[in-house]
Amino acid sequence: MARFKTYLLAAATIFAALAIGFVMQRSETPPRAGLEGPDPVEITAITDTSSAATPRLPAGPQLAGVMLPGARVELTAAEAPDAGAQALPRENAAGGFDCAIDMSAEPRAGALAVLTVSAPCYASERLTIHHQGLMFTEVMQPDGTLQVDVPVLAERALFIASFDNGEGATATAEVTSLPFYDRVVLQWKGDTGLQLHAREFGADYFTEGHVWAASSGDITRAAQGEGGFFVRLGDDETPGARIAEVYTFPAQTAQRDGTVEISVEAEVTETTCDRTVEAQTLEHHGDAGLKVRDMSLDMPACDSAGDFLLLKNMIEDLTIAAR
DSSP states (O other): OHHHHHHHHHHHHHHHHHHHHHHHHHTOOOOOOOOOOSSOEEOOOEEEEOTTTSOOOOOOOOOOOOBOTTOOEEEEEOOOOOTTOOSOOEEOTTSSEEOOOEEEEEEETTTEEEEEEEOGGGTTOEEEEEETTEEEEEEOOTTSEEEEEEEOSSSEEEEEEEETTSOEEEEEEEOTTGGGOEEEEEEEESOOOEEEEEEETTOOTTSTTEEBTTBOBOHHHHHTTSOOEEEEESOTTSTTOEEEEEEEEOGGGOSSOEEEEEEEEEEOOTTTTTSEEEEEEEEEETTSOOEEEEEEEEOOOGGGTTOEEEETTSSOOEEEOOO
């Protein structure tokens, strides 16, 4: 009889080990998205501009949109994070701990997608959002939630949310309005002093038609084909954060002919002076594929702090034809 109990115990142990192995395989971390592009572009055409003419860059506002009818959304969420997570888990209805990370994506007007992340074990922690090479750093709210509007770069848009410990979630959304818009992204990591500017149809700096982080435009006007809008992504208060600035113009529904002048500018500060600044641009035009370029800029000495550099021909201007 004792030998029979020993056999039963051994069989139960083997079964438990196999079950744990199966759960670990199901809990693999989703892949991280990387940046791909051609060889870096060295900036050669630079114009100094006065610091008195250009105010210091503030963070741009988030945009609210309108959900598009008939759009499909598919979601995939990663399993619970490992035991090294710093935040406390919550108790689920079964009396166990629930650290599941949930993420959804819904299409909005203006070829945007609103991302909603729920991660109760990651309250106030940072995460990185990845989408078609676009990357930016956000911080979860104290209640373990996050919502952010993201300009998409693919009609079938895949988003990945990744926490610092490698755990995360994914979501997809169908955004069929993307071909109606031209979209330009400037992104970087840390404090670079970089800014993206769009001047529509000959507009002067700091007048109506100059669209940038301090004057983000109107998504309603964009829906009517009258002008573009601007979105700034990322948490500036987080050290080493990835930041992205995105300009969008409704090229396929434009109400007038003309040119939108796109420029990249760099402020010389005590942090950025006398060092090399690196960034990347992503461009999406109609049905064309995504265009990616890397940028490397040697900043002036620190006695130039307060000045701005205008980087010419980093991004092509948009030629607009009325429809």
